Amino acid sequence: MKREDIALNDTWDLSLLYVNSQQFEQDLTQAQTLLNTIIQQQGHLCDTLDHFKSYLRQDEQLDRLLSKLYCFAHLLCDVEPNNAQGQTMLAQVMSLYQQAQEKLTFVELELMDHETMILDYLKDPHLENYQYKMHTLFRQKEHILSKEMEDILAKVNQIANTGEDVFDALRLEFEPVEVHGKMEFLNQATLNQFLKNEDPRVRKEAYEHFFKEYQRYENVFASTLSSTMKKDAFFASMRHFDHALQASLFQDDVPESLFFKILDMANRQYRPLFHRYNAFKKKYLQLENMYNYDLSVPLVKEKEHHYTIDECFDIILKTVEVFGSEYVNIIQKAKNERWIDYYPCVGKRDGAYSSGCYDSVPYILTNFIGDYHSLSTLIHELGHSVHTYLSNAYQAPHNASYRIFVAEVPSTLNELLLMQYMLDHASSKQEKAYLLYTLLEECVGLIFRQPMFADFEYRLHTMAEKNQPMSSKIITDLYLKLNQDYYGPDVKMSPYVGCSCYYVPHFYYNYYVYKYTLGMTIALALAERILKKDQQQIDRYLSFLKSGGSMSNLDLLKKAGVDPLDDQLYQDAYHYFETTLSQLEDMMKEV
């Protein structure tokens, strides 16, 4: 479909941001002026309380302008990549962003140097709600080095990312796969399709043709992966952290014990649940030998049904009724005010996201095709958007934006509630079984697979920190061993499993994946409680949504009534998984 053929009502309304390019230009000029003004104050940011207040005001204004400009340009380019004006606007904002980043490096150092003075300024009642922002800055202090050393680290940073750069640039090509006598193109997207094929030969061939290429370049990948681990270790040690894990967790302000608790729960305590699921699959699929590449074969087929956008909203509104009228009204606004760009069209960006800033509505991009996945994606992104909307509504600009660490909770929770609504209203056993199966598959990825990734990543980092050799043989042997334990006794390993670690981009992100697990764990536990209509829990959750980024991640979660250091959370979450699995097992027995 071409963009001009889509009804206006099914596209987002960017005129809520800027009505014409003059408005955009005006803001751009104003941002540039503000940037220069701040630069001129170097050395004087904290001279007096008034200086400091004025700096805070200007900084906030600059930040809001840049975010708004970027928001407009990137949303426009994501749906109209060939819009030359849009591309120019995007380039202009990015260049200004970069300029700001380079020229404002002095700010953090100058503020940190005046900690005592600033703590005094913060007693001013107008500045009270800057406490957390400043606290966040000052706690970095012992990990920020001298100006000279920071300059060196910035330069090292330019040469230290070769591993990731090469990983991104090395696009492999794969031998085609024979499906029903036809040679089919193999890439990441079709691999996932082929792994669902009912013919075991197709699954095997697709998996092997794919990872054979990773094996072929294993020494390159061993080099990119190990150098990334060494890089993380280097920067952590330079910044006075004991190791890379500590440095990464410091950013999220959570203790190391949290990381190890998540791994312990997923990889030890509750792993038998995953093995039970695999045993069930093997039995039900009647495979004598079940390989790791056989696990995606659908146990249940989706019932063909096409949802219109209006139907989706009917279902979504009923699903979120439990959160009360404020929540429901925001979702109605999203529909009525055209926050959402629904349909795929030529050139439009793939996937889906929620994106906005303090001075915009929280826009949503989807590629809606009317299946259950489209519906589920819509309620997922609406979860983000409501979170953003409430954060912006209840918090000052500098306290509004929440971090990735808590971001996945509202979106995933919505998906789970939708699933439950659909189960309650399903018209057939097949439909119910399909929903349960879908839920289990999603859980496996997040609460079993990602923690195994995290363990692998931890072991690689440890090797790098101890200066141990990291050949491809050592890396792939380790990964194979972890996978054998992970999949359990009912799953046989392809000889390519060891090399399949080279395919995962997240290992280049320095302890990212455990956040996925935590987000899903919390969402499962919350769903378990909210479905019991626990009104206190619902209120706490809404107050969490309204808190934006005004406090630490753990404090935010506490607000939501969740303590990730408490075993109870995991018990609730994995119990949800177990109940779902039992339901599916019972149901399939009957089928």
Added chain:
Amino acid sequence: MKREDIALNDTWDLSLLYVNSQQFEQDLTQAQTLLNTIIQQQGHLCDTLDHFKSYLRQDEQLDRLLSKLYCFAHLLCDVEPNNAQGQTMLAQVMSLYQQAQEKLTFVELELMDHETMILDYLKDPHLENYQYKMHTLFRQKEHILSKEMEDILAKVNQIANTGEDVFDALRLEFEPVEVHGKMEFLNQATLNQFLKNEDPRVRKEAYEHFFKEYQRYENVFASTLSSTMKKDAFFASMRHFDHALQASLFQDDVPESLFFKILDMANRQYRPLFHRYNAFKKKYLQLENMYNYDLSVPLVKEKEHHYTIDECFDIILKTVEVFGSEYVNIIQKAKNERWIDYYPCVGKRDGAYSSGCYDSVPYILTNFIGDYHSLSTLIHELGHSVHTYLSNAYQAPHNASYRIFVAEVPSTLNELLLMQYMLDHASSKQEKAYLLYTLLEECVGLIFRQPMFADFEYRLHTMAEKNQPMSSKIITDLYLKLNQDYYGPDVKMSPYVGCSCYYVPHFYYNYYVYKYTLGMTIALALAERILKKDQQQIDRYLSFLKSGGSMSNLDLLKKAGVDPLDDQLYQDAYHYFETTLSQLEDMMKEV
């Protein structure tokens, strides 16, 4: 051929080093003891003149022992890679080397800290010939950083080589090439064969199949190459150099003006000679369109002739007669004392080298097959070995080893003199033409092609130093442009020329290639002069050979009667090329 089938006389005699493994073990133990002794003296190396003398003695002894041990083990493994005892010995030496390197880092810093004191010690008549060695150390002083910073740089070094590591690990595979209706395997070695094929289609296909793969991975190579340039720039700036070129030339102790002179001579002043050669090729090969991949088609075929080893020595001895009896006697010793391992055999290392240490004869490894190339290789390696032999004979251990910068002069000069001898004694015009053609081809590679590489490398480094973007488009456009200018008006460019830069490993060696050019330029100029029987020049050259590494590179060359900063040198060298070209042009006119 298996090793045991080769006559003993045609293998090298390693018993000159060690008669049995007990002797090897004894030296190994002694080296370990010496290392420990030196370590124990940390902080006291310069306490008194006696302390200092004792340190120098022990350091020299350790160095000689390690070199001798390494020499024996690596020579043994190069001809008998499956000799388990040899492999163990090699591993033992390497481990001790590494240990010494790690544990003796304090030495340089401690010596530099005591510069004044040491300069005073050096007045002792017994230490006079340590002046240059110490001078070489002290001039590093302003580029050696604090202990803390050196530790950081050592760590950065571990993550900064990913570019080169990936380049080494990324082994490409190529589509086969159709030759006479048969699909032939394509790799680096066969590419060079196919480019000599008389069928233009074969040359085109081979070139395109080869560099198509480099184009396919161009973003990976752009990343590895640009990160290497940034790495060079980083370390240069950290060590207080203005730029990477300065840092590299500092190691060779030559001025930047030398680098630019070489480039100016080759890439501007004398480049028309190369264009004249290309025009001649085009005319003679009768190609309507001559592409860059057509330039290796032989203009003249080699006359089939098999040289025995004795015949080779007859020719070689007559060739080097001009250097006098001392030189001639050394070459006779090389033959009689079995310095040389001549023939290829299963598992033996490819190629050829001269290798030895202060306490060994300068051994030679070749893969002799009796053609002209084998003869030429033999006299080339003998050039190195005589240089080493004379250095060891006339210099103290710490002044004997010469650097790569001057190393290629004696070997290349010998090749040129051999060529002249063969020309003088050739029995047919074809034979003469073949020799002239061979000489021209070798010259092109060294005095025209390498300086173009050096220019490219300089421009890439400059981009990195200025933080300019270095996409593959920018890199390959630059390389294409340099190649167009380089090849001149008679040569058309394949569309793959731009990407062919990604194939050259030398760009990862931080200004290495200009040394090849200088070596060949000096050899050509010396040949021009020596062939005129200039006895003063011959004497100076021999005195250069006997000076080993006892003075700076420029001083050594001055001894040889050569000033690489003087235009005269280049005039002599390129004149040699021009004369050779004119001779070939005249000869081919007649044919």
